[in-house]
Amino acid sequence: MKQLKDEALELIAYRLKMLSDPMRLKILHALQEGEKSVQELVQSTGAGQANVSKHLSLLAQHNIVGRTRKGLHVYYYITDDSIFKICDLVCRNMEKNMKRYSEVFG
Amino acid sequence: MKQLKDEALELIAYRLKMLSDPMRLKILHALQEGEKSVQELVQSTGAGQANVSKHLSLLAQHNIVGRTRKGLHVYYYITDDSIFKICDLVCRNMEKNMKRYSEVFG
DNA sequence: TAACTATATAACTATATAGTAATTTATAAA
DNA sequence: TTTATAAATTACTATATAGTTATATAGTTA
Numbered sequence: 439m440k441q442l443k444d445e446a447l448e449l450i451a452y453r454l455k456m457l458s459d460p461m462r463l464k465i466l467h468a469l470q471e472g473e474k475s476v477q478e479l480v481q482s483t484g485a486g487q488a489n490v491s492k493h494l495s496l497l498a499q500h501n502i503v504g505r506t507r508k509g510l511h512v513y514y515y516i517t518d519d520s521i522f523k524i525c526d527l528v529c530r531n532m533e534k535n536m537k538r539y540s541e542v543f544g
Numbered sequence: 545m546k547q548l549k550d551e552a553l554e555l556i557a558y559r560l561k562m563l564s565d566p567m568r569l570k571i572l573h574a575l576q577e578g579e580k581s582v583q584e585l586v587q588s589t590g591a592g593q594a595n596v597s598k599h600l601s602l603l604a605q606h607n608i609v610g611r612t613r614k615g616l617h618v619y620y621y622i623t624d625d626s627i628f629k630i631c632d633l634v635c636r637n638m639e640k641n642m643k644r645y646s647e648v649f650g
Numbered sequence: 651t652a653a654c655t656a657t658a659t660a661a662c663t664a665t666a667t668a669g670t671a672a673t674t675t676a677t678a679a680a
Numbered sequence: 681t682t683t684a685t686a687a688a689t690t691a692c693t694a695t696a697t698a699g700t701t702a703t704a705t706a707g708t709t710a
Contacts, residue, residue, distance in 0.1 A: 442573055444566065450634050451566040458560035459668075463553045476687055489669055491688055501641050510677055510686045520637045524630050528556050531626045535607050565698075582657060595699055597658055616656045616707055 456500050457521060461485055462493050466521055469503065473515035562606050563627060567591055568599050572627055575609065579621035 442450075456462065461483065468474060468482045480490050494514050497503040504517045548556075562568065567589065574580060574588045586596050600620050603609040610623045 442569075444570070446635075447569045447573065448566045449638060450631055451564050451569050453634050453638065454560055454564035454630070458557050458564045460550065460554045460557040461668080463548075463557050464550070467548055467553065477685095486670060487687075488671080488689080492668085495688075507677085507687095510684095512687060518637055520633045524560070524633055525556055527626045527630055527633075528559050529552075531624055532555060532559065567698080583655095592700065593657075594659080594701080598698085601658075613657095613707085616654095618657060 453500060456497060456502060457524060459493070461489070462497060463525070465490065465493055465497070466502070466516065469514060469516045470522065473506075473513040475511040475513050477511065479514070559606060562603060562608060563630060565599070567595070568603060569631070571596065571599055571603070572608070572622065575620060575622045576628065579612075579619045581617040581619050583617065585620070 457466075464483050464485075465479055468479055474482070476487065476490055476494065479485075479494070480487050483490060485493075494503060494505070498505055498514070502516070502518045502521060503514045506513050506515075563572075570589050570591075571585055574585055580588070582593065582596055582600065585600070586593050589596060591599075600609060600611070604611055604620070608622070608624045608627060609620045612619050612621075
């Protein structure tokens with residue numbers, strides 16, 4: 439087993455924290471279709487513009503998304519696909535738990 | 545692409561939140577060696593007893609760890625191995641970013 | 651029973667952060 | 681230039697939670 443230093447654990451935790459917010463996941467899920475402007479994301483998520491911008495800034499800082507300006511619009515796109523693998527893992531495990539739960543309790 | 549409902553995103557986020565804390569990761573990492581008592585975890589993590597207990601309760605609520613009492617001691621063990629796959633994914637991606645960073649900035 | 655040990659819980663403090671409203675910055679077009 | 685629009689930032693509020701101290705609970709042994 440690999441011995442992880444405290445510092446490494448902090449980095450991992452900090453990165454996972456990026457993914458542990460429903461609105462950020464919603465944004466990332468929307469970006470899975472392809473790059474989108476902030477406005478488009480505001481519409482598709484139903485969140486406020488400032489809020490979406492802030493989340494996107496965070497995600498960009500962590501190299502989870504990238505940005506390109508095209509005229510007035512700034513388009514964001516996903517640069518780290520591992521996000522979706524992580525979500526899949528979580529989903530599969532939740533399903534497994536549900537299944538076990540229903541087996542035990544009928 | 546699978547369309548995820550808001551509720552599903554909240555569940556995923558809530559679960560990932562469990563993994564987005566350094567101390568919890570430290571505890572889980574220690575448990576990777578095998579089941580451990582609260583006391584042992586207090587020692588190996590250097591955290592306070594109440595703090596460790598609280599984190600373990602949270603992890604147990606989310607079916608990430610299980611517990612067995614043996615006399616005075618309560619032993620915790622991991623029930624959800626996907627945690628480590630998730631951490632591996634995060635680690636690998638951080639390495640990739642580091643590499644890219646050093647390529648760009650020397 | 652009483653005394654002791656391990657764990658859990660309650661109450662509290664301090665901190666982090668999601669969301670919002672208002673403002674600023676950046677770009678485009680009239 | 682002025683006007684308009686998109687995005688980012690600032691300042692603020694409200695909430696959640698990590699950590700701590702003190703206490704309660706659960707189990708063991710004398």
